[in-house]
Amino acid sequence: MNDDTKTPPSSRSKSSLDATERAVHPTSRAASAPGAEPGVTEMGAAGSDHEAASSGDNSSRSTPQQRAFGERPAVFKSxxxxxxxxxxxxxxxxxxxxxxxxxxxxxxxxxxxxxxxxxxxxxxxxxxxxxxxxxxxxxxxxxxxxxxxxxxxxxxxxxxxxxxxxxxxxxxxxxxxxxxxxxxxxxxxxxxxxxxxxxxxxxxxxxxxxxxxxxxxxxxxxxxxxxxxxxxxxxxxxxxxxxxxxxxxxxxxxxxxxxxxxxxxxxxxxxxxxxxxxxxxxxxxSVGTVMTIFGTGLLTAAVTLGPTDGWRAAHIIAMLVLGTLLLILFVFWERVxxxxxxxxxxxxxxxxxxxxxxxxxxxxxxxxxxxxxxxxxxxxxxxxxxxxxxxxxxxxxxxxxxxxxxxxxxxxxxxxxxxxxxxxxxxxxxxxxxxxxxxxxxxxxxxxxxxxxxxxxxxxxxxxxxxxxxxxxxxxxxxxxxxxxxxxxxxxxxxxxxxxxxxxxxxxxxxxxxxxxxxxxxxxxxxxxxxxxxxxxxxxVRLGTQGHTSQASDDVKSDATVAPVAAAATPATGASVGKEERP
CATH class of the missing domain: 1.20.1250.20 (MFS general substrate transporter like domains)
Incomplete structure (x- = not known):
C-alpha cells in the first residue's frame, strides 16, 4: 500500500480545497498561527494558547465517560x-x-x-x-x-x-x-x-x-x-x-x-x-447566484401556473425552457x-x-x-x-x-x-x-x-x-x-x-x-x-456510523497535518468518520 492510499479522507478534502481557500481568504494563512485551523479564528493567538492549555487541563481531569461525550467547545464561555x-x-x-x-x-x-x-x-x-x-x-x-x-x-x-x-x-x-x-x-x-x-x-x-x-x-x-x-x-x-x-x-x-x-x-x-x-x-x-435565482424561479413558476394557464401557453413554454437552460448553464459555470x-x-x-x-x-x-x-x-x-x-x-x-x-x-x-x-x-x-x-x-x-x-x-x-x-x-x-x-x-x-x-x-x-x-x-x-x-x-449509499469518538479519529487529524503534500494530489472524498469503503 503506497503513501497516497494511507492518506485519510479528511486530509484529502482539506488539502484539495487549499487553492479555493487562498482565493477566497488570501490573508488567512498569513494571519493565522502555523498549523491553526483557518476556519476558527475567533479566539486569536492568545485565545488559541488558552484553549490548548485548558484543553490539556480538562483532559487530565475529565473521566473517560466525559471524554467520550465530548468537551464543551472553547468558543462558548459557559x-x-x-x-x-x-x-x-x-x-x-x-x-x-x-x-x-x-x-x-x-x-x-x-x-x-x-x-x-x-x-x-x-x-x-x-x-x-x-x-x-x-x-x-x-x-x-x-x-x-x-x-x-x-x-x-x-x-x-x-x-x-x-x-x-x-x-x-x-x-x-x-x-x-x-x-x-x-x-x-x-x-x-x-x-x-x-x-x-x-x-x-x-x-x-x-x-x-x-x-x-x-x-x-x-x-x-x-x-x-x-x-x-x-x-x-x-x-x-x-x-x-x-x-x-x-x-x-x-x-x-x-x-x-x-x-x-x-x-x-x-x-x-x-x-x-x-x-x-x-x-x-x-x-x-454573482453570475452563479443570478442563474440560480432566475433558473429555479422560472421553472417553479411554470410548473405552478401550467395547469391554470395551459401548458401550451407561450409564456409557460418560455419559462420552462429558459429556467431549464439557466440551471444547465449554472452547472457548467460552477466548473470553471x-x-x-x-x-x-x-x-x-x-x-x-x-x-x-x-x-x-x-x-x-x-x-x-x-x-x-x-x-x-x-x-x-x-x-x-x-x-x-x-x-x-x-x-x-x-x-x-x-x-x-x-x-x-x-x-x-x-x-x-x-x-x-x-x-x-x-x-x-x-x-x-x-x-x-x-x-x-x-x-x-x-x-x-x-x-x-x-x-x-x-x-x-x-x-x-x-x-x-x-x-x-x-x-x-x-x-x-x-x-x-x-x-x-x-x-x-x-x-x-x-x-x-x-x-x-x-x-x-x-x-x-x-x-x-x-x-x-x-x-x-x-x-x-x-x-x-x-x-x-x-x-x-455506503455509510456506516457517524459521530463516534475513537482513537482513529484522532489519528486522522494527526495524519492530516503530517502529510498535506500527498493528500493534495488526491481528490476530496468526504467524511472520514463512519464511512465504509465502496467496493
Missing amino acids: TWQEVAFVFQATNATATSSFFQGASAIITASIGRELGMTQGEITWITASTALTAGAFQLGLGQMADLLGRRAVFIVGMASFSAFALLVAFAQDPFWMDIVCGILGVSSAMVVPPAIGIMGAAYDKPSKRKNLAFSAFSAGNPLGFVFGSILSGIATRIFNWRAAYILIAILWAIFTVVAIFTIPKVEAYPLDQPFKERLKTFFKTFD YPTPLMPPHIWKDWNFTFIILASLPGYMGFLSGQFWLAFFMQELQRLAPLTVAVHLIPQAVAGLVYNIIAGSVLHRINNTLLLAVGSAAYIASNVLLALMRPDSLYWAFVFPSLILSVVGADFQFNVANMYVMQSLPSHQQALAGGIFNTIFRLGAAVALGISTAVFTSAQGTPEALADPMVPYKKAFQVSIGLSAISFLFLPF
Missing part, C-alpha cells in the same frame, strides 16, 4: 451560552418551515379574505421555499466572506420586520411578494449557523451528535410548532395575528442572538472590513469559476450525492403532504385553524422524541439503515393520507400518518446533515450548510408546484365534481411517488 446558541441555530433552520407551517393552517382564511386563486394560495408557502433555496448558496458564501455572526443577526431582524409586513397584506400580490422576501431573510440565517456549529464542534463526539440532532430537528418541527402557534393566534384574534406573533418571536430571537452567538469567522478577525469587502466583490459568484457557489468536487463524493438523492424526494413528499393535509382539514372537514393545530400536536411530540433517539444512535446503528427506515416511514405516512376520507376517524389515519412522517424527517435529516458537515473543511461550513439547505428548499418549492399542478388539473374533472376528495387524493399520491423515489438510491 454551558448556558452553548445551549442558547444551539437553540438559536435550531431556530435558524426552523425559520422557513415555521413560517410555512404557520401559513398552511390559515391558507383557506387568507384566500377567502384576499380573494386568492389556488395557485396564489400555494405561492404563500412556495415563494418562501423558492427564494430561500435560490438565495441560500450566495448568502452562504457572503457569510463566509463578510461575517457569519453579522449575517445571522441581520437575517433574524429582517425576518421579524417582513413578517410584520405580511400581517398587513391587502391583496394577493402583496402577500406573495413579501412572503418571497421572507424566504431571503430565512436564507440568511442557516448557513452562518451551520458554519459556526461546524467550526465549534470540529471533533466527532456524542456532544456533537446531540447538538446537530437538535439543529436538524428545526426543519420538520418548525412546521409543526408554526402550525400550533398560528392556530392559537388565529383562534384568539384572526389570521393576521399569526404573522404578528412570528414578528414578535423573531424580534426576541434577534436580541438573544446578539448576546449568545460567538464570533467564529472564516477570516482573520484582525482583517479590516474594507479588505474583506474588496475580497467579497472580487470572489463572490474559481470560487463557485457549489464546489463541483463535492459531487465526486458518491456517498454525499446518493445521500442527498435518497433524502430529498422523501422530504419533498413530506412537505407537500403536510400542506395538503392542513388544507384538507380546513376545506373538506371544515375545521377551525386552532383545531387543525391541535390535530398536529402529536407530530411535534413524536418529532422531539425521535430526534433524541436519532442523536443517540447515529454512532451505534448503520446510518444507511436509518435512511431506509426514514424512507419507509415517509411512504407509509402518505399512503394513509391517500386512503382517508373526509369522515374518516382521526386516530385511524391522520394520527399514525403524523407519527410516521417525523420518523422519516428526523432520521434522514440527522444522517444527511451530519454527513454534509463532514464533507467540507470547517472554513467552508457555512457554504456546506447553504448547499444542503438550497437543495432541500428548492425541492420543497418544486414539490408544492407539482402537487398544485396535479390538484388544479383534477379539480375540474367529472370525478372531482362528484367526489371533492379526488383532487386531494391525487395530491397525496404525488407525495407517495416522491417518497418512493428515495428507495431507488438507497442501494448505492
